[in-house]
Amino acid sequence: MGTGEVIGNFTSKIGLDQKDLEKNWTSQLASVGASLGVILGLGSLISKRMFEAPGYENILYLILPLINFYLFMRFGGLLSAFSSARFAAEKMVKSYYQKAELAVEPQ
Numbered sequence: 001m002g003t004g005e006v007i008g009n010f011t012s013k014i015g016l017d018q019k020d021l022e023k024n025w026t027s028q029l030a031s032v033g034a035s036l037g038v039i040l041g042l043g044s045l046i047s048k049r050m051f052e053a054p055g056y057e058n059i060l061y062l063i064l065p066l067i068n069f070y071l072f073m074r075f076g077g078l079l080s081a082f083s084s085a086r087f088a089a090e091k092m093v094k095s096y097y098q099k100a101e102l103a104v105e106p107q
Helices: 003-039 043-051 057-104
Strands: none
Touching: 003 043, 003 057, 043 057
């Protein structure tokens, strides 16, 4: 496997991690928004929208904090994976170009 292929693999991994982070972030915003809506008294409206029936506000008080906790914990793992892949790719690219510059320099 050549250096170009390895760099390509890292950049594709970074792209996938970034998409997962964006998806998780969107889910977090929706979940926190729903939680705030329940707290502000919009529980029956949210219940009707989510379960197609009003009257499940008490279930939302239980479910939404658990969903928020899960998404927050998942965000930490995704951020770690994204960060390590990005820094590893950056280090590899710098190393690759330093070696390329050494090979090109005239004697």
